[in-house]
Amino acid sequence: MSQRKLKIGCAGLGRMGARHALNFANRTPRADLVAAFTPDEKEKVWAATALPDVTIYTDYDEMLKHPGLEAVVVATVTTMHAEHAIKAIKANKHVLCEKPLSTSVEISQSVVDAAAQKPELKVMCGFSRRFDASYRQAWERMDSGAIGKPSVFRSQTCDKLDPSGFFVAYAEFSGGIFVDCNIHDIDLALWYFGQDSVIKSVTAIGITAVQPDLRKHKDVDNGVGIIEFWGDKIAYLYSSRMMAAGQHDMTEIIGTEGKLTVNANPISTLVEMHEPQGIRREIPPDYYGRFEYAFVTEANEFAAACLDNTKLPFKLQGAVQAVQIGCALQESLNSGKKINFDESGRRIEESKL
Template sequence: MCGFSRRFDASYRGAHESIASGEFGLPIIFRSQTADLLDQSGFFVEYAKTSGGIFVDCFTHDIDLMLWFMGEERKVKSLQAVGVTAVHPGLRDSGDRDNALATVEFEGGKIAALYCSRMMAAGQEDTTELICERGSVRINMQPRKNHVEFHDSQGSRRQFPQHYYEQFREAFATEAREFTKCCLDNKPVPISLKSSAKAVAIGQALQRSLISGEKIVFGNDLTSSSKL
């Protein structure tokens, strides 16, 4: 099982259960972002040489969520990505960016809009929104480290998580417990390898589009693609 931890987050699970129940109708638009705290040490410049790029390295969790909510068997019709190197120009040498946007078109009239960043000033900002036929579902649209707010002469403010683990540590613990139980009780794991491989393939295709600047249109599966 691949470690896509957000599927084990209580808020994401609650949102998925509500949508799966049909309460809001079918999801039509999926919008999600992973936005990391700005790293001024230059770590990402070196790491990007082997990381696979911003969509594979930072964004596979959002892509996995996209498949989970929109349908793991639903076929991708096309995708396109663009990006900039706003604070780490050295990333271009590795074919990478520190900010990137993407659109993914599915068969059946569904669309996903994806945003990834490595330059947030306040901290980790990972959010998701699903626009459905009869309403919308929003997860973590106002990121917070805890429920403490500060009020002073400068106004009101709250602290943000500073990294991915700080935001999703409970999800990691839930994932570890459930995976262990699957091993001990010989039960199926909650995430299929087929779905995880598809998420990585989409991330790789987005990275190719990011570098080439071209839209990628797919045939019957992710391996039979042709560029427009």
């Protein structure tokens, strides 16, 4: 093990940026958080005490010039992910970019293209569930042949109801529920079914049960989608923004000889409360409550891959595939039509059906 530490900077100190910054600063022994970028005054104040040894920049380009900087974690607003990632790549920095690279397939691809120019760099999209102990155990079981051939995949990303209306404003730039929430489930489907799976069709349906204003942004608060793959494989997905109890992300991988479930029984701690109304348990309030340790593992493994020049656990191109499928689902939701693809994965125009 190299004793050297990876000098990393964090772009963005908002909700997720602050978590990445703290994880690299305090919970990643092989990394030194040396710099951070934020244009936000409040975040700067926060950083002054929370990140005492870190140089704070209000100009992203200046941060890239921080002496000795080797890597950047991009956690700015989604609309800036691609630009910040590409600039970092061009400046020869390893990049861990929050998902999605972009809500646009083309822009996402431009990040991959930039990375392809610098094969010596580690460029990864932050699909945090890939680092979760439960998802990994399920994958290893499947990979060992324990469930036969994986054939049907069900996965959901369900957020606790936020009555503030935050999601309506957020929907303007999120790319929609299938791109914002289900992108994780799509990435998991590609992981469990294989990154070379070829899509055959997508269909999506959705409703606005609690936030009718989402329709302004062509979005919904509950969506159901089916992704058909060539070779007898189906993934079906659900996303919701109105769970009462908390975050409930769960996945099933159904094979010809067995089934694996991840988080069919959500819990936050190992406590159960026996009360006059029955037995009660709590569940995590948000995705970070569910995936905190996955983000820590992500930071540690990314640092190790950069320092040791080892392979990242998954390919950047998958991030484009996932956005592509997410956008197709969102399109199907809004057009009301099923979208078909040929065996090479090319879209079939409706007139040709």
